[in-house]
Each structure stands twice: as structure tokens, then as C-alpha cells.
Amino acid sequence: MQDLTRAQKARMAIRSFKTIAHALALRGYYMPSEKMGQQLAECLISLSPEIYGSMNNPRITELKGLEYVVDRLPRGIEKCTRIILTEEEEIGDSTFEVVQPLKRRRTCYRISEKEFCFAVTRGLSEIYDILTHLTFLNIEARKIHARMTDEAGNITIEWNDLEKIVQRFRQSAVSLSGRELDQAIWNLSIILGRSYRETRQSYEHFERNKQLSKWKESFFSLIYHLGNTIAAKEGSREESLVIYFTPSLMNIIGHQRYGQQWADDIRATMTALGLQDRPVHVISANLHSTVNLLYGYAFKEADEDVKRLGLYDFIMKIRDESDQIRGFARDCGMCEIHDQSGSHIDCQIIDTDRLQGLPFHPELSIDPAGNPQKPVLLVMDYAFGAQAFEVMDCLLDPYSDNSHERPMPVASISIMGKAGILSGSKGDIMLATAHVIEGTSDNYIFQNDLTPEDFDDDIDIYVGPMVTVLGTSLQNRDMLRRFQSSWNTVGLEMEGGHYQRAISAAVIKGHIHRDVKVRYAYYASDNPLISGQTLAAGDMGDEGVRPTYMVTKAILEKIFKTSQHIEPVSHTLHEPPEKGGSGDARVPEDRHPSGRGLDEDLPPS
Structure with a gap:
């Protein structure tokens, strides 16, 4: 029997994780402590994602991964027995407390101290994201629980000290300081199997975020409850964590209900503003860089000292x-659309006619x-994974106007965002020539309207295919190196392939012209092939300002140089393109993907 390579094992682990996740959602529930939950954990352990660092080492707690996951789940999740x-x-009309994770746009409800509800509005990618985070949390909780007792089964001195600190804080809410704090962190480092410095850094991370999230519990409480909850589960089946999927959840997956309402709200706003017949340039990006570039200089017009600075300063x-x-x-003509659909994607509509007369940098x-x-300009906040297909597909659909359909007059679609880079380092820029969707045979080649010449000379630009991954936690170094060597991929992200799938579908269905300009540019937020440079290492901070605004600048300059007229989409789009015409998708020969299917590197069954 042929042995699998590490990349093939990683691919099989991801495929198994997806299959089990779908089966659990159809079944309606699972317990992480029982067979199906353990199979999920085995898939994650087999995959060994880079972002989860030392997760597979049973002797130490993975702190950076813990920071990453807890910031993306509602605070208090460590106490839960029902999710x-x-x-x-x-649940939207209930009186339950709404809890927003610090670094993930998702709506959660605290039903009680031991029960949370996730309102899933962003499709399968959100389900995968939640399940990978919960599985990781359970793996780490079991490691912490194993350090509660010694070989004889007695509670350790360090755990007793931790329990006293947690109980004391619960009674008086007085924080530790000085020597007492150092001693507490030292004891905690023994439980976690980490150095004092590593434990101190995580303590400080959670203290900073505790203020931002308005959560009273400390890092000590988090570790205590993770370990203690496992102990309670082992003592009683009734205390075991159970994760439920309601039947209504699976009924809405793929039905695009949230995306349709989101798109309808945008069209209604554009019609109310009288902009429905003007060429629309869609920009998927953050909601600050376009506004700051277009309006910031005019806003600071009276400040001569600031105006003399270079653009990025x-x-x-x-x-x-x-x-x-x-x-x-x-x-000055910018209209904000705050999402009412549950998609968590706010938008901005900018009437460029009202920019005339404003000074620019x-x-x-x-x-x-x-x-x-x-x-x-229609600037939309980032979608999440496969949600990108739903919202773009709905946005590009024709809409009803006085009992007849009218198309969206889309002139260009620009996708910018942060992504992992495989060849360079943080702050570099990647221009996509194709998207390869991980886990399927789907791949999309297109003509990117952005080129390296559109950017400053002193920044590294990487041009080539991008791999669209299932999630930040569902990838590892071996699999990414395989994509790099086989498909010449320069980076990885989560939405581009899904956006292009919707764009290609809209062209095929005749909803937009095949010569609509597409632009894909990403700035590198991490390099998952290098230890210590994964997303778990932290945010980019000031380091991300220059590439973010350089990409935004390139997109805006392209849009304002475009003077093409948008004809009604009615009679030409369903005809086959002429050979060599604008309907042919091309990439430079030296950057063309290999053309092999994604499953080709797996041995025959």
C-alpha cells in the first residue's frame, strides 16, 4: 500500500473534518467528549494547523493559539455545557444578552452562565470556524485538566493556589499586583508547562482585551474554568458539553436569505439616492481606507503641517x-448602510460627482x-469565507423595478484584503492571477486589471495564483507547500475564489458584461510557513498601514481613469466569445497554473 505524504494526510484530515462537521449538523448534536467529537479532534490533531502551534504537544498548553481562539469566541465560553x-x-427578538466576540463579527447570545447560542448568518465557513475553535479549546482544556492532579490523583499545590486566586477575585474583584501577581503567574506557568515570560505575556494579552471586551474574568479564571469544566464533565454526564444544531440552521445554508436581503437594502438605497443608472464600482475592503484617502486631505485642509507630510505619514x-x-x-455625499440583514457586512455608497471641488493629497x-x-463607489466590508459567493451573487443579480428586471450597472469589482503569503513576508503585496479553492476541483483564471506597475517601486509584489482555504485553522505547512510547488500559489486567503465564482456565474447568466474589470490585491498579514509569523502572532498594527493604503490608492486610481460606457446587458452575453476576444481568460505563461486537479496528488483508492 502506498504511503501518504504529509501533505496528503493534511488534505485527508481536512476532508474528514468537513465530512464529520456536515454529518454532525445533519444529526443535530454532538458531545466533544464522545466518539464523534473525538473524531473531530483527531482530524485537527492530524492536520496540526500552524496557527495552533504546539497543540499536539501534550505537555504544554498552546498559549498563542488560545489567545487567537478566545478573542474570536464570546467571553465566558469556557464555562459552557450547552452551545x-x-x-x-x-432568537433575534429575545431579551437574551448579546455578546460580540472581540475579533470576529458574529452574533452570540448568553442564555445563562452555562449556555450560549450562536446565530449563524455567514454560512458554512462560519460553522467550520466555530467548530475548529471549540475543538481546539477542548483539546487544550484536557491538557490543563491533566495538570490538575499528580500521579497519585491528588490535586496539586499549584492548582489549589489557582483556585484560591479565582475564588478571591470572585468575592472581592481585587486584582493582583507586585510580588503576589508574580507568584500567581509563576504557579500558573507550572500548570501550563510554559515559561514564566510566556505566561506573563498571555496574562498581559488577556488583561488588555479584558478592558476592550468589558469582561470581568481574568486569565487565571479562564484557565481554571477550562480545567475545572473537564473535571465536572468526567464526574457527571449531565455536565458534559453538548453542541446542538437546530433544524432551521441547515435549512437556510445555501438559500442566500441573508445575502438577498443585504443586496436588496443596497439597491433600495441607491434608488432612493437616484444613483441606480450610474456605473457602479464595487470594492470589497475595509471601511476606513477609501474614506480616509478621498476625504481626509480636505478634512485637514487648514492644517498646513499635516498637509506637507507624504501620503502614508x-x-x-x-x-x-x-x-x-x-x-x-x-x-460630502458619502452614504453609510448599516447592515440589517444579519450578514454583518456594512457598506458605503460614494457619489463621486460630489467629490468635485475637494482637494486630494x-x-x-x-x-x-x-x-x-x-x-x-460601493464599498462593502469584508465577507467571511464562502459567504463571499452568497453576497456577490445576490448583488450582481438583476432586481425588480416597476415589474421588470434591471441589471446592476457594474463597471468593475475590486477585492482587497489581508492574506497569508507563501514567498515573502509581512507587508508585501500579492496580485492574484487565479484562485484555486482548497478541497474541490474548482479553479478560476481571470485577467487582473492590477499590475506591479500600479504600485510603488520600493515594495515587494508577488504575482500568481492564490489558494482559497476553508478557514484560518484548517491548513498546515505541508499542505501549503504542496500548493506552492504544484500550483505556483503565492498566498492564501478565504474569499477570493468565492467572489470569482459569483462573478463568473453572473457573466454566464448574462447579469454583467464579460469585460467588467476585476482587481484582486492582498497585503500580507502573516506567513504561515514561518514559525512565529502566523496569525496567532498578533495583529500587524502600524506595519499594515502602508500596504493597505497603497492597495486602496491603486484601486481608486484605476477606477477614476476608467471611462468606459456601460451598455445594458441584454443580447450579447449569452453568445459564445470569439476566439481571442475579450471573453478569453488569460494569465502570463510563466504564472499559469499547472491545470491538474486538486485531488491528483492523492494515491488511487
């Missing part, structure tokens, strides 16, 4: 004034008066 995944409609200076700049932008080469089409 329910459902749709928003089931200027942006650094105005970052703390984003709220005031948004207010100025609203007075000298390094930003745009002229609103020079574009007779008076384009409209």
Missing part, C-alpha cells in the same frame, strides 16, 4: 480622527471631473 448553533430569526496622522472624517464624508492621482461617467 446551540441556529439561525438569527430563531499623512494617513498615520489622521488615523485617530476616522469618526470625524466619516462625518465630513457624509456631508498630491500623491493621489485622481480627478473626479475627468470621468464623465460620474461613477458610484
Whole structure:
């Protein structure tokens, strides 16, 4: 029997994780402590994601992974014995406390101290994300529980000390300091199997985030409850964690209900503003860089010292004034659409005709008066994984207007965002020539309207295919190296392939022109092939400002230089493209994917 390579084992682990997750959702529930839950854990252990570092080492607790996961789950999840995944409609009108994770846009409800409900509105990617995080948390909790007792089964001195600290804090809410704090961290480091410095860094991380999330519990409480909850589960089946999937949840997956309402709200707003017939340029990005570039300089027009700064130094200076700049932008024609659908994607509509007369930074080469089409910018916040297909597919669909259908007059679609890089380092920029969707045979080749010449000379630009992964936690180094060698991929992200799937579908269905410009640019937030440079290492901070605004600048300059007229989509789109015509998708020969299917590297069954 042929032995599997490590990359093939990783691929099989991901495939198994997906299959089990789907089976559990259809079954309706599972317990992490029992067979199906243990199979999920085995898949994650076999995969050994880079972002979870030392998860597979039974002697030490993976602290950076713990920081990453806890920041993306509702605080207090470590005490839970019941977690329910459902749709928003089931619980949206209740009086339960809404809890927003610190670093993930998802809606959670605290039913009681031991019960949480996740309102899943972003599709399968969100389900995978929640399940991988919960599985990791359970793996680490079992390691902590194993350090509660010695070989004779007696509670250790360190655990007794930890329990006293947690109980004392619960009674008086007095924080530790000085020598007492050092001693507590030292004891905790023994439980965690980590050094004092590593434990101290995690303690400080949770203390900072405790203030941001307005959560009273400390890092000590988190570790205590993770270990103690496992102990309670082993003592009583009734205390075991159970994760439920409501029948209504699976009924809405793939039905695009949230995406349809989101798109309808955008169209209604554009119609109310009288912009429905103007060419639309869709930008999937953050909700600050476009506004700051277009309005920031005019907002600071009276500040001569700030105006003399170079573009990126200027942006650094105005970052703390984003709220005031948004207010100025609203007075100058920018309309904000706050999501009401549950998709968690806010939008901005910018009427560029009302930009005329505003001054722009000298390094930003745009002229609103020079574009007779008076384009409209639709800036949408980041989608999450496969949700990108749903929202883009619904947005590009024709919509009803006085009992007849009218298409969205889309002139270009620009996708920018942060991604993992495979060849460079943090802060570099990647331009996609194709997207390869992990776990399927889907791959999409397109002509990227962005080129390295659109960017500054002093930044590294990598051009080539991107791999669209299932999630930040469902990948490892061996699998990514296989993509790099086999498909010439330069980076990895979660949404691009799903966006392009929707764009290609809209062209095939005749909803948009095949010559609509597409632009994909990513800045590197991490390099998962290098230890210590994964997403778990922390945010980019100021390091991300320059590449973020450089990509935004390149996209805006391309849009304002475009003067193409958008004809109605009616009679030509269903005809086959002529040989060599604009319908042919091309990439440079030296960057063309190999063309092999994603499953080709697996041995025959």
C-alpha cells in the first residue's frame, strides 16, 4: 500500500473534518467528549494547523493559539455545557444578552452562565470556524485538566493556589499586583508547562482585551474554568458539553436569505439616492481606507503641517480622527448602510460627482471631473469565507423595478484584503492571477486589471495564483507547500475564489458584461510557513498601514481613469466569445497554473 505524504494526510484530515462537521449538523448534536467529537479532534490533531502551534504537544498548553481562539469566541465560553448553533430569526427578538466576540463579527447570545447560542448568518465557513475553535479549546482544556492532579490523583499545590486566586477575585474583584501577581503567574506557568515570560505575556494579552471586551474574568479564571469544566464533565454526564444544531440552521445554508436581503437594502438605497443608472464600482475592503484617502486631505485642509507630510505619514496622522472624517464624508455625499440583514457586512455608497471641488493629497492621482461617467463607489466590508459567493451573487443579480428586471450597472469589482503569503513576508503585496479553492476541483483564471506597475517601486509584489482555504485553522505547512510547488500559489486567503465564482456565474447568466474589470490585491498579514509569523502572532498594527493604503490608492486610481460606457446587458452575453476576444481568460505563461486537479496528488483508492 502506498504511503501518504504529509501533505496528503493534511488534505485527508481536512476532508474528514468537513465530512464529520456536515454529518454532525445533519444529526443535530454532538458531545466533544464522545466518539464523534473525538473524531473531530483527531482530524485537527492530524492536520496540526500552524496557527495552533504546539497543540499536539501534550505537555504544554498552546498559549498563542488560545489567545487567537478566545478573542474570536464570546467571553465566558469556557464555562459552557450547552452551545446551540441556529439561525438569527430563531432568537433575534429575545431579551437574551448579546455578546460580540472581540475579533470576529458574529452574533452570540448568553442564555445563562452555562449556555450560549450562536446565530449563524455567514454560512458554512462560519460553522467550520466555530467548530475548529471549540475543538481546539477542548483539546487544550484536557491538557490543563491533566495538570490538575499528580500521579497519585491528588490535586496539586499549584492548582489549589489557582483556585484560591479565582475564588478571591470572585468575592472581592481585587486584582493582583507586585510580588503576589508574580507568584500567581509563576504557579500558573507550572500548570501550563510554559515559561514564566510566556505566561506573563498571555496574562498581559488577556488583561488588555479584558478592558476592550468589558469582561470581568481574568486569565487565571479562564484557565481554571477550562480545567475545572473537564473535571465536572468526567464526574457527571449531565455536565458534559453538548453542541446542538437546530433544524432551521441547515435549512437556510445555501438559500442566500441573508445575502438577498443585504443586496436588496443596497439597491433600495441607491434608488432612493437616484444613483441606480450610474456605473457602479464595487470594492470589497475595509471601511476606513477609501474614506480616509478621498476625504481626509480636505478634512485637514487648514492644517498646513499635516498637509506637507507624504501620503502614508499623512494617513498615520489622521488615523485617530476616522469618526470625524466619516462625518465630513457624509456631508460630502458619502452614504453609510448599516447592515440589517444579519450578514454583518456594512457598506458605503460614494457619489463621486460630489467629490468635485475637494482637494486630494498630491500623491493621489485622481480627478473626479475627468470621468464623465460620474461613477458610484460601493464599498462593502469584508465577507467571511464562502459567504463571499452568497453576497456577490445576490448583488450582481438583476432586481425588480416597476415589474421588470434591471441589471446592476457594474463597471468593475475590486477585492482587497489581508492574506497569508507563501514567498515573502509581512507587508508585501500579492496580485492574484487565479484562485484555486482548497478541497474541490474548482479553479478560476481571470485577467487582473492590477499590475506591479500600479504600485510603488520600493515594495515587494508577488504575482500568481492564490489558494482559497476553508478557514484560518484548517491548513498546515505541508499542505501549503504542496500548493506552492504544484500550483505556483503565492498566498492564501478565504474569499477570493468565492467572489470569482459569483462573478463568473453572473457573466454566464448574462447579469454583467464579460469585460467588467476585476482587481484582486492582498497585503500580507502573516506567513504561515514561518514559525512565529502566523496569525496567532498578533495583529500587524502600524506595519499594515502602508500596504493597505497603497492597495486602496491603486484601486481608486484605476477606477477614476476608467471611462468606459456601460451598455445594458441584454443580447450579447449569452453568445459564445470569439476566439481571442475579450471573453478569453488569460494569465502570463510563466504564472499559469499547472491545470491538474486538486485531488491528483492523492494515491488511487
